[in-house]
Amino acid sequence: MTTRLFGEPIARREDPRLVAGDGRFLDDLGAGALAAAFVRSPHAHARIVDVDVGGALDVDGLVAVYTYEDLDGRVAEPLPLLIPHPSLHAPRTAHPLANGVVRHVGEPVAMVVASDRYVAEDACDRVLVTYEPLPPVVGIDAALRAEHAVHDDVRDNVAAHMVQEVGDTRAAIAAAPHRLELELQIERSASMPLEGKGVYARWDAADRSLRVYSSTQTSTSVRMALAAKLGVPVDRVEVVAPDVGGGFGVKIVHPWPEEVLVPWAAIRLGREVKWVEDRREHFVSSAHERGQQHKVRVGFDDDGRLLGLEVEFLHDNGAYTPYGIIVPIITSTQLLGPYKPGAYRVEFRSLYTNTVIVTPYRGAGRPQGVFAMERTMDAIAERLGRDRAEVREVNFIRPDEMPYDHGLIFQDGRPLIYDSGDYPASLAKLKKLVGWEEFAAEREQARAEGRRVGIGLACYVEGTGVGPYEGAHVRVETNGKVVVATGLTTQGQGHETVFAQVAASELGVPVEDVAVVTGDTRRFKYAVGTFASRAAVMSGNAVALAARKVRAKALRIAGEALEVDPADLEVVDGVVRVRGVPDAEIPLATVAVLANPLRYAFDEQAKQATQFAVGGGAEVPPVADDDEPGLEATDYYSPVRSTFANGVHAAVVETDPDTAEVKILRYCVVHDCGRLINPRIVEGQIHGGVAQGVGGALYERIVYDEHGQLLNASFMDFLMPYASEVPTVETDHLETPSPLNPLGIKGAGEAGVIPGAAVFAAAISDAEGLWIDRMPISPSELWELRRQKTPEGDA
Amino acid sequence: MSEDLHQTRLLVNGVQHTVRVPARRLLADCLRHDLGLTGTHVGCEHGVCGACTVLVDGLPMRSCLLFAVSVDGAEITTTEGCRSADGGLGPVQRAFMECHGLQCGFCTPGFVTTVTAFIRDHPDPTEAEAREAIGGNLCRCTGYQNIVASVLRAAELVGEEGSGEPQGGAPVGREGSGA
Numbered sequence: 018m019t020t021r022l023f024g025e026p027i028a029r030r031e032d033p034r035l036v037a038g039d040g041r042f043l044d045d046l047g048a049g050a051l052a053a054a055f056v057r058s059p060h061a062h063a064r065i066v067d068v069d070v071g072g073a074l075d076v077d078g079l080v081a082v083y084t085y086e087d088l089d090g091r092v093a094e095p096l097p098l099l100i101p102h103p104s105l106h107a108p109r110t111a112h113p114l115a116n117g118v119v120r121h122v123g124e125p126v127a128m129v130v131a132s133d134r135y136v137a138e139d140a141c142d143r144v145l146v147t148y149e150p151l152p153p154v155v156g157i158d159a160a161l162r163a164e165h166a167v168h169d170d171v172r173d174n175v176a177a178h179m180v181q182e183v184g185d186t187r188a189a190i191a192a193a194p195h196r197l198e199l200e201l202q203i204e205r206s207a208s209m210p211l212e213g214k215g216v217y218a219r220w221d222a223a224d225r226s227l228r229v230y231s232s233t234q235t236s237t238s239v240r241m242a243l244a245a246k247l248g249v250p251v252d253r254v255e256v257v258a259p260d261v262g263g264g265f266g267v268k269i270v271h272p273w274p275e276e277v278l279v280p281w282a283a284i285r286l287g288r289e290v291k292w293v294e295d296r297r298e299h300f301v302s303s304a305h306e307r308g309q310q311h312k313v314r315v316g317f318d319d320d321g322r323l324l325g326l327e328v329e330f331l332h333d334n335g336a337y338t339p340y341g342i343i344v345p346i347i348t349s350t351q352l353l354g355p356y357k358p359g360a361y362r363v364e365f366r367s368l369y370t371n372t373v374i375v376t377p378y379r380g381a382g383r384p385q386g387v388f389a390m391e392r393t394m395d396a397i398a399e400r401l402g403r404d405r406a407e408v409r410e411v412n413f414i415r416p417d418e419m420p421y422d423h424g425l426i427f428q429d430g431r432p433l434i435y436d437s438g439d440y441p442a443s444l445a446k447l448k449k450l451v452g453w454e455e456f457a458a459e460r461e462q463a464r465a466e467g468r469r470v471g472i473g474l475a476c477y478v479e480g481t482g483v484g485p486y487e488g489a490h491v492r493v494e495t496n497g498k499v500v501v502a503t504g505l506t507t508q509g510q511g512h513e514t515v516f517a518q519v520a521a522s523e524l525g526v527p528v529e530d531v532a533v534v535t536g537d538t539r540r541f542k543y544a545v546g547t548f549a550s551r552a553a554v555m556s557g558n559a560v561a562l563a564a565r566k567v568r569a570k571a572l573r574i575a576g577e578a579l580e581v582d583p584a585d586l587e588v589v590d591g592v593v594r595v596r597g598v599p600d601a602e603i604p605l606a607t608v609a610v611l612a613n614p615l616r617y618a619f620d621e622q623a624k625q626a627t628q629f630a631v632g633g634g635a636e637v638p639p640v641a642d643d644d645e646p647g648l649e650a651t652d653y654y655s656p657v658r659s660t661f662a663n664g665v666h667a668a669v670v671e672t673d674p675d676t677a678e679v680k681i682l683r684y685c686v687v688h689d690c691g692r693l694i695n696p697r698i699v700e701g702q703i704h705g706g707v708a709q710g711v712g713g714a715l716y717e718r719i720v721y722d723e724h725g726q727l728l729n730a731s732f733m734d735f736l737m738p739y740a741s742e743v744p745t746v747e748t749d750h751l752e753t754p755s756p757l758n759p760l761g762i763k764g765a766g767e768a769g770v771i772p773g774a775a776v777f778a779a780a781i782s783d784a785e786g787l788w789i790d791r792m793p794i795s796p797s798e799l800w801e802l803r804r805q806k807t808p809e810g811d812a
Numbered sequence: 813m814s815e816d817l818h819q820t821r822l823l824v825n826g827v828q829h830t831v832r833v834p835a836r837r838l839l840a841d842c843l844r845h846d847l848g849l850t851g852t853h854v855g856c857e858h859g860v861c862g863a864c865t866v867l868v869d870g871l872p873m874r875s876c877l878l879f880a881v882s883v884d885g886a887e888i889t890t891t892e893g894c895r896s897a898d899g900g901l902g903p904v905q906r907a908f909m910e911c912h913g914l915q916c917g918f919c920t921p922g923f924v925t926t927v928t929a930f931i932r933d934h935p936d937p938t939e940a941e942a943r944e945a946i947g948g949n950l951c952r953c954t955g956y957q958n959i960v961a962s963v964l965r966a967a968e969l970v971g972e973e974g975s976g977e978p979q980g981g982a983p984v985g986r987e988g989s990g991a
Contacts, residue, residue, distance in 0.1 A: 029912065031917070032908070032909040032914060032917070035914055036891070036905035036906075036908050036914065036917070037851070037901060037905060038850070038851015038852070038890060038891040038921050039851065040917050041850075042850075042918060044844070044854070045844075045850035048845065048848065077814050135836065210918075210952055211853075211855040211861060211916070211918045211950065212855065212916070212918045262853070262917070262918025262919075263952050263953055295857055296856040296857055296858065509916025509917065509918075509953050697912050698912070700912075701953075701958060704955030704956075705952070705953045705954050706955075708952075708955035709952070731860070732858065732860035732950065733858065737950055737952065739950060739956075740943045740944075740946050740947050740949075740956040740960065741944070743955050743956050746955065769955075
């Protein structure tokens with residue numbers, strides 16, 4: 018056995034069960050449970066005239082059919098507005114089942130419960146819903162025109178309006194020697210985890226307790242929401258996130274309609290009920306993101322230094338706003354990246370449309386903001402005839418300016434203050450990695466051969482590890498094994514491994530002896546959830562703090578047992594020993610036994626711990642006033658503000674002169690997320706993020722027609738990249754520790770996807786010599802841009 | 813309106829099962845819900861993602877596009893059957909672990925079966941061939957780079973250890989119970 022420490026690229030603890038088919042995902046649970054299925058609206062906007070469930074009643078195996086009229090108590094109320102904000106002046110949320118009006122295709126209208134899913138879907142087909150179609154509002158332009166309203170009482174379709182400004186931006190731009198105006202647009206996409214959502218509920222009528230399994234990014238908050246909605250005392254509700262097949266943001270939203278209705282039906286029926294989302298349902302009834310239109314006005318000096326930056330953008334939030342306006346707030350603040358903008362003014366409107374709701378998808382507003390900012394940098398470089406990297410460099414916040422206060426309010430309601438980062442060093446590493454200086458010659462060489470190649474780069478800063486807190490419980494068992502529990506959830510990030518590494522490092526035990534549980538409210542009840550690249554920062558530090566408490570207690574008890582000063586003790590490979598004294602040692606397992614004075618000896622080991630065996634003497638209580646039994650501790654980490662990771666990406670692409678197909682020749686990443694707990698896992702996060710960046714730049718888009726019908730609600734038509742589309746990613750790291758947390762770490766989960774659209778737009782622009790202002794871009798769109806540039810057509 | 817049931821025999825990971833299923837029962841659902849072999853996952857239900865890939869008489873097929881009755885009598889291998897003869901993880905499974913070829917693990921069973929068949933037929937693939945081999949399976953987490961590495965590593969392991977052939981957990985011919 019070896020003690021594997023923080024920072025080592027160890028193999029993942031969760032892998033053996035996952036490769037062997039022994040994982041337990043939501044639909045792997047609940048054999049024999051009743052199956053729920055939903056009747057969903059085929060219309061983007063319609064009044065429900067009648068719901069006739071009569072035909073469904075003939076289906077053999079049907080157990081129940083529910084419509085809005087059947088809902089009771091708080092289940093009949095609208096779903097919660099999770100993140101209210103003063104600028105969100107017209108928030109609207111859906112009912113679990115549509116109450117009179119449907120506002121997007123896919124909105125649930127009726128729930129069927131039956132013996133199995135096949136039968137439930139048969140019954141759904143026999144529920145006849147009569148609709149009176151209403152005019153749909155589709156797309157940002159239609160929402161803004163407001164000829165029709167998504168919600169009767171929000172006539173202008175504006176859910177939110179927010180302005181932040183530092184300095185007198187318009188005056189600064191007006192006085193600048195150079196000015197540019199740009200319009201930049203990103204289309205809708207979606208998280209699209211390979212496992213959809215799912216809920217499985219068990220009501221124990223005798224115990225009056227509810228256990229719910231959900232494929233969620235936040236089990237603790239689902240628990241609170243369900244207790245409130247269902248009127249079950251919170252202590253009688255447990256929520257477990259089992260193995261979860263990817264999240265990427267969409268599973269942070271809660272409670273989903275199904276997440277309320279399935280447990281509600283389980284209680285009513287006194288039966289186990291399960292619902293597993295199918296792929297089409299996921300497309301039309303989960304969440305999308307990314308759709309935004311931006312106008313940028315910028316003033317700059319001869320070196321390309323920003324003097325004033327004004328950004329106005331429109332955000333399509335879909336039919337409802339359960340998750341508030343987190344995405345546009347992030348765009349509006351994180352757009353600034355590593356740069357000092359001079360004066361800065363940002364204004365956005367968040368608009369209702371008759372489409373699926375918009376909530377964070379990995380990157381969460383940053384890909385759009387980075388696209389706007391980085392295209393602006395490219396445009397400035399082009400205007401001035403300067404090197405694109407050089408223009409970025411002159412605008413960087415320098416390391417000696419850290420911490421850097423932008424004077425804005427970030428998405429966590431706290432000041433936007435960067436804690437650390439060395440942006441010039443990141444850029445220098447990237448330029449070296451990709452061969453930036455040498456590329457001009459390569460491009461010329463390729464052109465001489467009739468090939469079109471181009472390079473692009475993009476920088477970003479990502480606020481990670483947002484609060485308010487996470488906690489952890491660490492316990493040393495009497496067999497020496499360590500059990501760690503934290504409340505936030507896991508969707509593939511390797512938390513079982515990295516939190517074990519943190520605990521093992523802090524405690525001085527072999528990592529093999531540490532077992533980690535996440536996302537199970539039976540084990541840890543206070544948590545926020547996994548999103549915003551926060552898990553490693555938040556729970557990683559909480560685990561470290563709790564482990565330090567346990568270690569201190571272990572040293573105290575061991576010191577008493579060995580009759581030495583605890584300061585002279587160390588823990589190595591699970592044994593507490595006196596430094597420099599070979600045989601003076603006591604295993605942690607024994608310390609754990611000693612930590613819990615027992616009345617009853619139930620086995621040999623317990624005999625050592627009975628009150629007759631241990632204790633400090635007749636006048637000392639077996640458990641001191643300031644002590645607790647057991648070698649265990651709970652602690653919480655709550656940061657004053659977010660910590661800011663950063664990176665620079667570059668891509669080299671080749672475009673086909675005939676077909677306009679884009680081939681990625683190289684993709685380089687320099688990434689700084691502070692200290693790395695497990696470099697292999699961080700690399701994996703970057704690879705996966707880049708793949709989503711490739712998808713978002715070149716392939717993936719959610720396409721609605723003017724009627725609000727989603728035209729590509731399948732994997733045949735929503736083009737997620739296969740291995741054939743994703744390049745090998747070349748990476749390099751900086752490790753600029755965060756001064757904000759004990760471990761010096763920053764988040765890494767979202768980074769890979771953030772600059773994708775910006776970097777590919779730049780590289781394609783460079784290859785083609787034409788300007789790209791909207792992403793994603795398909796070969797036919799690139800071909801069309803070529804045609805517009807040379808109307809006679811070299812394309 | 814009850815459905816007709818059809819007796820169907822499936823030899824799954826070396827174990828003979830007889831199930832009585834409706835004609836429309838998908839092979840994926842039959843494996844998962846009738847036989848309790850939940851290692852095979854369903855990601856799209858329209859044959860694009862490849863998570864449900866199993867070997868049917870040795871060939872990778874999408875179990876979400878097959879009816880259980882249509883493979884009556886076939887020999888099926890799922891990721892549960894890609895273990896080593898001694899019951900430990902098989903070479904392909906170990907390669908995915910070693911190379912960090914999975915994150916959430918939902919798509920992984922479909923890769924393991926696909927790669928098992930590929931290496932049987934292409935014991936010494938190039939990197940380009942390895943990438944091509946997994947070109948029909950979607951993964952949303954890894955960006956494929958480490959999966960390509962896993963394919964190459966799996967080929968090495970199979971070469972060293974002599975057999976990548978799927979092994980059943982029990983002797984052929986044992987009757988399993990169906991739904």
